[in-house]
Amino acid sequence: MQTHKYSSAMLSAFEYLLEEYPEVFIIGQGLWSPWYVGDTMTDLDKKFGKERVIDTPVSESACTGAAVGASLAGMKPIVVHPRMDFMIYAMDPIVNQAAKWSHMFGGQAHPGVTIRSIINRGGEQGAQHSQALHAWFAHVPGLRVVMPSTVQDARDLLISSVLCKDPVIYIDDRWLYDLEDEIDDITELDLCDQKPNISVEGIDITIVGSSYASLIARQGAKKLLKDNISAEVIDVRVLNPLDIGPIINSVSKTGHLLVVDSGWKSCGFSSEIVSQVSENLPIGSLKKPPLRLALPDAPAPSSRMLEKDYYPDTDNVIMAVKQILG
Amino acid sequence: MKSQLQGLADPSKFQGPISIDGISPEILKSMLNSMSIIRKTEQQLAKGRQEGLIGGPVHLGVGQEAIAVGISQLLQKTDRVFGAHRSHSHLLALNPDFYRLFAEVLGKASGFSKGMGGSMHLFDQANGFFGSTPIVAGTASLAVGAAMAANLQNLNNVGVAYIGDGAVEEGVVHESFNLAKIQNAPVLFAIENNLFSSHMHISLRQPNDKISRFAEANEIPYELVDGNDVVAVFSAAKKQISDMREGKGPRLLELITYRWYGHVDWREDVDVGVNRSTEDLENWKLRDPLKRLCDSMIKKGIWSKEEHDKLDKEIDDKIFKAWNKAIKDDYPHRSSTLKYVYSEQNQEDI
Structure with missing residues (x-):
């Protein structure tokens, strides 16, 4: 070590x-x-x-x-x-x-x-x-x-x-x-x-992320425990070719999906995850509509005040999870 | 535009025999044979395309054979040659296996690229042909890198980037000249200046028709040569490639030539070519690199019309057989589309 x-x-x-x-x-x-x-x-x-x-x-x-x-x-x-x-x-x-x-x-x-x-x-x-x-x-x-x-x-x-x-x-x-x-x-x-892996185990919701988005997902999952929410975090690791299997398995278990991504939302990587999950699960597997937490469809602003809003953080992950589980 | 090409852009000049002094008859015969094969192979491709047997575009280089033939005489199987969209000659000058070229252009699994490439994506690395791809200038930087690799590997192999006068209008070519020079990469930029990019004459695209001005800008030693004189190409390339093998860095060879067909397929395209006239074309056909070599050899008494007729017939017969064999070959298996995307899937099948 x-x-x-x-x-x-x-x-x-x-x-x-x-x-x-x-x-x-x-x-x-x-x-x-x-x-x-x-x-x-x-x-x-x-x-x-x-x-x-x-x-x-x-x-x-x-x-x-x-x-x-x-x-x-x-x-x-x-x-x-x-x-x-x-x-x-x-x-x-x-x-x-x-x-x-x-x-x-x-x-x-x-x-x-x-x-x-x-x-x-x-x-x-x-x-x-x-x-x-x-x-x-x-x-x-x-x-x-x-x-x-x-x-x-x-x-x-x-x-x-x-x-x-x-x-x-x-x-x-x-x-x-x-x-x-x-x-x-x-x-x-x-x-x-190398495939996506489970970096935090949980039963209530699946959070999928990669790179920095995966880090804030892990941090969010840790904080959510205080609210008795058990989130499972899947770290994608290899985006292409994508093995969707571990994500499907997790969503089958939790019935809820949040995808966090550090790119833009439209036609983004988060869209791919939601699409493949939707295509591969029977109707009714998802108990609530899935949600994507990604960058707004705008170039990155320079001013620090605008930057703060622009990039999702751990609190945004927690809010998104609560919104889904509502 | 006043041409800066020492009269080479004027097709009414340089139509006579070439100087073959000091070159062995074996090399001359080898080059004549290679040029004849390339010429006849491409004429067969033109015919196959016109008859509708070839499904995709073919960019033919008839009239330009001397360039690849002159250069390839100096290359080894371990050198690293990269081509572009008009690269039949670049490959055949290294390996005259026209059967596999026919098969490839027809999309058959027996082709050079296993039927996955067609005319515009050719591969024969075992003979030094690393690959040709049709994004204009797309492989220039790859040739620089393959040459840089030779330095890192302590090998005296060279890279060759065949590019045209149109390719130097792409920014990456200038990046490549600069990088090759600063890295002392043994890469030969072989510029086939045929005065046209697709339909556009060079005078409508650049302020000066001399491509080697960019070599001057990058302090790369260069030569400007009649690209329809195979001995001149050979002699210039010999000096340059020898310098590169000795660690002297990149070289540029500008070869003035002209293609007999239009940009793509079998037509002459006089009507669609801006500044491409019938008169020019007829004159350029008189500056035929093959005929000039043949006539020069006959004049010197080391070749005869009878021998040439015999050679022509032999090649014609072989081409006829190869074409008919390739026509009957199998297409790639349907699984090929997914199989070759990654190395892993490819391995599984082997």
């Missing part, structure tokens, strides 16, 4: 990968000045060399494409996009090339690239430094989308992502970096086997 913060757990994953796998290299902006990425990559360039930890020109598209190309040549590259908003410049290599490569060529080659992207909300950074676009990527067949919400997953799913043969979008949220926990020693896990 070792005590880690979410951020230092990620750092230990990077160190493990660079140590154990000579074919791993990291490419992205700010890697030689790691304030860009919190303390998740401190001194990697000094320890492993600037040839393997590559700080780059301001060229998101070419750098991501280069990583895709390097993966096809036998490397295990990790691309870092310190702000997900800038990653939009790299949509072609991600969506047109990496996601479709295996399929277009009959499964004869796989771009085993990991694209790490950071959700960087709050701090009055406004509309273009804050977006959580996981639903876009989860929409695309061929991409695996991973959003760890725990310290252990931050490290272990990063390692799994990099060792996976398929292209993986690994998304971490800076609001999780200070989370602290005791975690097991490193075991390599096959990403294909």
